[in-house]
Amino acid sequence: MVRLSSEESKHWSQSEVIERWQKLYSGGALVQMYQSGSPLSDIQKMMLDTQIEKWRERLSDLSWFMRCLNEHLARLANKEDMCTGRFWEGRFKSQALLDDAALMACIAYVDLNPIRANVATTPETSDYTSVKERIREYLGKSHAADNLLIMDGDNQQSTGIPFYLNDYLELLDWSGRVIRADKSGSIPMKLLPILKRLQIEPESWINQVNHFGKRWYRVVGSTNKIKTLALKLSLNWMNGQGSNSPFTASG
Structure with a gap:
């Protein structure tokens, strides 16, 4: 992200x-x-x-960031394989996160990738994830990377992530257990306020986190947020405007 x-x-x-x-x-x-x-x-x-x-x-353009990343990885891969060529074929894909609910779901989806792929059993043992760095810093074992956004729980600040680390870790830990067990599971009562505050439908949370990459196209958010963006861009329709959005209308 x-x-x-x-x-x-x-x-x-x-x-x-x-x-x-x-x-x-x-x-x-x-x-x-x-x-x-x-x-x-x-x-x-x-x-x-x-x-x-x-x-x-x-320097603030995503396309240029991906171009530089692609060049760097291509050099490393080509040197290792003793060949030439691009690391990725075609253009990269990206999805705009329109609200806090989309942000939470995307972060959880990325942090749970190792568990979903069966290469880790818990968030704290998931290598190359931000949640592992956050947990190690929380336990005083190391300092998180400087470019890792702070989970400060303050919706008024645009410099951090607008939910608290403790809330996120509890929700992520439970979600990881459900995904490992390959069951739908029911949201524990103590986690319901977190989802309610972020306007996420509790019943669809696990399905959303498990299939985030396949469910959305270019934008992620509530139907109202997507419609607002479509109007701003003078579009009649955007992929994701269907009534099956797991995010409730905001505002």
Whole structure:
């Protein structure tokens, strides 16, 4: 799951944009002149300003992120296999998460992937997942990665994830047990308030988390949220507007 923040990138200084871009690419001769303090002509300054703004836009663009990731993985894979070619065929697929319920379901779906694939039995033993990092930090065994969003439970803050870690871990632990047992299960009473607060239908939670990747196309959210987005984009219909949405109408 990736959170885009184009507003944050607007506040970066030119030096910060260059520094971030140079973690991926060299930057070119003009950047080297700028960084060394060499005088630039008016034309060179204008060219550099234009280039920096292009980089600023790309640094908050999902397509460019996936392009850089693809290039890096392709080099590693091709070196290992002693061949050439792309790592992924065709364009990547992404789904926009329109509300807190969609966010919760997506995070849980990703964190439960190892359990669903039978390569782990519990969230805390699921390698390469954010939940394992969160649990280790919660237990004081390590610090979570800096780019891992905080679960602060505050809907007013856009910098974190709007539910509490304890609530999420309880719901995830129960969901993992049900998925491992391959049963539908009934939501424990103590977990109902979490789903109610996020406006998720309790009866469909497990099915939603288990089949998240197959159930939705480009957007995920309540019917009302999807309809609102469709109107904003001047579309008559969007995949996911059906009445079988597990998310209740919000607002």
